[in-house]
Amino acid sequence: xxxxxxxxxxxxxxxxxxxxxxxxxxxxxxxxxxxxxxxxxxxxxxxxxxxxxxxxxxxxxxxxxxxxxxxxxxxxxxxxxxxxxxxxxxxxxxxxxxxxxxxxxxxxxxxxxxxxxxxxxxxxxxxxxxxxxxxxxxxxxxx
Numbered sequence: 572x573x574x575x576x577x578x579x580x581x582x583x584x585x586x587x588x589x590x591x592x593x594x595x596x597x598x599x600x601x602x603x604x605x606x607x608x609x610x611x612x613x614x615x616x617x618x619x620x621x622x623x624x625x626x627x628x629x630x631x632x633x634x635x636x637x638x639x640x641x642x643x644x645x646x647x648x649x650x651x652x653x654x655x656x657x658x659x660x661x662x663x664x665x666x667x668x669x670x671x672x673x674x675x676x677x678x679x680x681x682x683x684x685x686x687x688x689x690x691x692x693x694x695x696x697x698x699x700x701x702x703x704x705x706x707x708x709x710x711x712x713x714x
Contacts, residue, residue: 572664572665572700572704573661573662573663573664573665574659574660574661574662574663574664574665574668574682574692575661575662576700577665577692577696577697577700578661578682578689578690578692581690581696583690585610585681585688585689585690585691586600586601586604586606586609586610586691587609587610587611587612587622587688588600588609588610588611588612588626588647589611589612589613589647590611590612590613590623590646590647590648590651591646591647591648592646592647593643593644593645593646593647594630594631594634594635594642594643594644594645594646594647594650595643595644597609597626597630597631597647598631598643601628601631607627607628607678607679607693608625608626608627608628608678608679608691608693609625609626609627610622610624610625610681610688610691611623611624611625611626611647611648611651612688622656622658622681622683622688623651623656624651624652624655624656625651625656625677625679625681626647626650626651627678627679630647630650630651633650634649634650655675656681657671657675657677657680658680658681658682658683659671659680659681659682659683659692660682660683660684661682661684661689661690665697665700665701668680668692668697669694669697672694672697678693678694678695679691679692679693679694680692680693
């Protein structure tokens, strides 16, 4: 099974936040969309919008734990490591993406095809896909 198989079942909208937005705005976006991670985008005049990282619930907690209430007013860019964007493409296998997640201790991976952000795959998505596959195999075996 490939990442593209998961993306076909998900909504096409990818929730993003800009580097210069505040932690509070990012947290509100996550809450209103009922998600736990946002793709961080940077606007580069010569290249357009570029995915540079992920901002997650863990980052919100880290901001508040380190800086108290002032953390909510800080910029997302202060909590995102832009040197280490871990991504995949739609033709990668779920096993490969699960390996990336485990190796980098992350739960969300942006999916980038031909330099364009097309989605995000989560550990929950991968787990559900493996569960569906196992259920289908058990059904075939039992028949």
